[in-house]
Amino acid sequence: MTDTLPGLVVPEWLTPAQRALLVDLAGRNDAAHGDDFLGLVLSGSAGRAYATEHSDLDVVVVLADEAAAARSTTHSPDVDEAVDSWTDLLTVPPFGSEGWWFRWTYAWAPVLLDRTGGALTDAVRRQATLPPEESDAVLLDHDRLDGWVNFAYRALKNDRDGRPLEARLDAAESVPWLLDVVFATAGRVRPYNKYLPWELRHHPLEEWPGEQLLDLVGRTLAGDAGAVRETFPLVRAACAAYDARRGHTRTSDMVSGWGEELRIFG
Missing domain, CATH: 1.20.120 (Four Helix Bundle (Hemerythrin (Met), subunit A))
Known part of the structure; x- marks a missing residue:
């Protein structure tokens, strides 16, 4: 499903209310950050068509480094909106390090928006794979x-x-x-x-x-x-x-x- 923001693709398995939340979230970030808004990744159960009635949306907002430095994760009953800087997304934490635990966040997670010409999608896949x-x-x-x-x-x-x-x-x-x-x-x-x-x-x-x-x-x-x-x-x-x-x-x-x-x- 392609929605109003160019390049935004929202999974069909989500409910209409969830799709509307993602469209709104993308629009808000586009308005707030412009070209520094690099993309969106949908993680969690909703991103894997594994949700229950208790599941919220776990969204990773990828921003240019300076924009990301001014943001932090926000939580609501419906959406957890995490922020990842471009440098952090490109950094692959080794096994045993503090960041290792978060790498599976990106496994099989759909990229809803990629404004980097595919580099963001490649970085997401790299996080969850081991060469x-x-x-x-x-x-x-x-x-x-x-x-x-x-x-x-x-x-x-x-x-x-x-x-x-x-x-x-x-x-x-x-x-x-x-x-x-x-x-x-x-x-x-x-x-x-x-x-x-x-x-x-x-x-x-x-x-x-x-x-x-x-x-x-x-x-x-x-x-x-x-x-x-x-x-x-x-x-x-x-x-x-x-x-x-x-x-x-x-x-x-x-x-x-x-x-x-x-x-x-x-």
Whole structure:
């Protein structure tokens, strides 16, 4: 749907009231900032056709740096209007930094308005993707792969030794590490927990059938040692496929480096 402001495209799945709010918001920013108003991005549940009656609109207003410096995020019952400067949008925070958590905000988020000739759209997509070197850093330099093996190994040892609570705690703690591995090997930023089922179903991962992964995650959170064991060969296969694409063997070598300890995975 194209509305009054040239270049503005509003998703058809929104309600008439939501579309009207976005048209008004775009017009207000255009009037206030003119050429410094670079674009709009619709994030949150509404941006992914995943909203409920309790959802508001999460909108990112992208402004030239000087204009953005004079603005801050505003909240209302219907719209959260965040402001991103052009420099901030082009800056890609590395894993573990303060800004890393916000990168998935841009994943699969429709760009409603791009006045930069496509550069804004490219920057939005870049925030939510991991080029090969960054995937290597998440998996290896930040130890997400080794960390998953470690927690999974500890969960299985506790299960073997008759410590069900300890096994469940380690199994549950392994899940965030697993999800970082799953998405980093696919070159994507891990989604927020709320959106994990949505992303797996709407944007499937080649090595991980969505329903199978969700089942394994649920069972692992419940402390099911069998789920941890079932996950291990899938992680190894994902690592082998990732290494083949990268032209190295680093992730497979890291797992193999656990040596005889891997026997516990069965």
